[in-house]
Amino acid sequence: MKKFIYLTSILVCLIAYKATAQFTLSAEVRPRSEFRNGFKTLTDESKDPAFFTEQRSRLYMDYMDDKFKFKLALQDIRIWGETSQIFKEEYGKTFISEAWGQYYFTPTFSVRAGRQILSYDNQRFLGGLEWAQQGRRHDALLFQYEGIENKTKLHLGFAYNQDDDVAEPGFLQAPGADFYSVGGNYKTMQFAWFNKGFGSSSLSLLALNAGYQNAADSSVSYKQTFGAIGSTSLGAVKLAGDFYYQTGSQGGNDISALLAGVNATFKTPVTPLTLGVEYISGDDDPTDGKSNNFSPDFGTNHAHNGFMDYFFVGPANGAVGVTDLYLKTKFNFAGGALKVHAHEFLTGSTQVAGDGSELEKTMGTEIDLVYGKQLAKGVTWNIGYSHMFATDTMEALRGGDKGAIQNWAWTMLTFKPTLFTSK
Template identity: 40%
Template sequence: MKLVKLSTLIFFTLLITTTNAQLKIDAEVRPRFEYRHGFKTLFPDDADPAAFVSQRTRLNAGYKTEKLNFYVSLQDVRVWGDVPQLNTADKNGFSVQQAWGEILFNPNISLKLGRQEISYDDQRIFGNVGWAQQARSHDAALIRYNKDSFKFDLGFAFNQGEESLTETTLTTPNTYKSIQYAWLHKDWENFSGSFLFLNNGLQYTDDTNSDNNETRYSQTVGTHLKYKTGKLGFTSNLYYQFGNDLGDNDLSAYLLGLEADYKLSEQWKILLGGELQSGNDNGAPANGDNEAFTPFYGTNHKFNGLMDYFYVGNHIGNVGLIDLYLKANVKFNQKSTLNVAAHNFMAAADLPGDESKQLGTEIDLVYSYNLQKNVNIKAGYSHLFASDGMEVLKNNFDGNTNNWGWIMVTIKPTLFTTNK
């Protein structure tokens, strides 16, 4: 039996080598310890802080030929101790994170089908949410055109909870029914620009009358622009949303973001920026109008503070946000870096009770060290100084300290490759 397996492996390896195909198999183990005392929301009285270790384990295989790309990523996500020792089965943390094939019709045009990460630009609207142990992927079809400095993608997805003989009402929670989007990108010498159009369909279900079940669509349109000259760079995001939200309110919302970065030296880089996401007065749509912007499928953890008080499973349809920030990136040597960020948060719309729009200030520190080629260690600490407006927003007036600390080890070896 062992001889058969060995012969199969040798044959497969020779086949890949002789057909000019490329095969790469790699893995990832990423445990992360977290201490939470006011993460995502203000810490209440009479509660103990949370502490745990979560872990992501992945096995990835990529196969490339002249006419085909193929990729599979299997992952297990768990919390240390979530099942007893000597248990006969794990919790359901095992999943297929990606499984796609890309047909290359010619050097410029391809069709990518299957479960895949969709990520564009700075990941403001579409991102892989890599910080989350499970990450984000989509079951989608993607038509791609790529020539020289121009890229054009058309994406389509249509979701169902299961096979059926009648009806197409989606019952899967926390996902969209259907999306269609177009993304265009062009690079010039010192400037690059992207344009995105997203038609986002959410399933509305009427529990009393199934005849009223329908898909309600909103549209997001906007640009991501970058300019770089010498040591100075500028980045902007401009997006507008219209159409209808899930509650059938008329949607009219926007996001405006601008960031400037300057490289002081080979070791120091500073960034100054601000972002405005529109919101609703008193935190809810009124008179059939919704003015709150939603950054649908972006990597929201990387924006608006690392403590995830905004737009990470929360703050949707609320008072919006004004985020003014100053960041510094310090490169000590080839192995270690330190990122420091200070955010000042304000509501973009009126809070209930004529409260001040000031929400608070957050400080984020992240240190990264490359222990060796395939091993990285990161550690972070964040502290939120909440204002009265944040207490109103989160309905917590206990006045406790809010902080969060974590340390993460990422081990990513390449197990096998035919790449030269």
């Protein structure tokens, strides 16, 4: 961490000495305390609730010249108390969150290279996952065309990942050097994202190919995802929807899966109301060599399907899929804003009980409450409470006890000041 502080000090001095470009130094400290009692999956009376505080600390350095941009973000993530008060060594918790440079060939065409956030549209499939303290980042090359006048954007992204289990010179010819052993990540990825604005309407198209290392040998399986995301306004009603289809193969299974969602937001004299439904396909028979289980691999999944993260955050959902019927609204309250979300969850596939009988579709109802308020410039406070009312089907699929109280509560303070800005 000392090296990072020294580096920052040197950069600030250099920019202050020769301020021919704009340099901004900002920071973030975000502690969040959580009470978990049925978070992600059902609990029972034999398990004690969990309580902890996790903190994110970041330092952002942004540099912008007439021909290029540069960003460096340093990050430390830790649980309060996991390190002794008096210590000489600790686990490595400090690392680079973002580190990229972007060169502009023209005002509308550029290339960005380095560790960066890939976040598009409603972040359903590609998102920064900033709710998680560590976020989600990609080591990638990104070509961008962004036309302001014609409201047209085209991004082309490329990535090829490798690990360090074989020393660097060995990559030239060592046996097995090309085997990628980082679990849960792609080995290679290419995508194209196109967006066009039409007045109050917008349409995005996405095509993404991801290659995953097969565990048995050095071969790679490729999975493709195609998406269409749109929104429009019809008077006082805003309509939005998205559709994704996955094909290819992974883990020896051929893939044919989909996600489809649509919602409508109505303005009322009191508060906007959003009604929506989302269907994410599951797999009726995971043993038939075919997979119908859609996976939103790189999205901000916490923002969808309930804040208690029962679906697609970690492996808890398996191949069940989900149909999510939801109602969302937001009130101005006590100088801040109160969000109220209600979800009714059904399975996205046919599931059977241990005796071979078919389970009911309904898995449970979740209520989410989140209050947020700006306390001062650069300081915000959020507090939330969620409750899951589970059914027999949820208990059969997840275990635990549906009769036990299933809830989650949290509070978070975010300090995000701008420390220095050159003119």
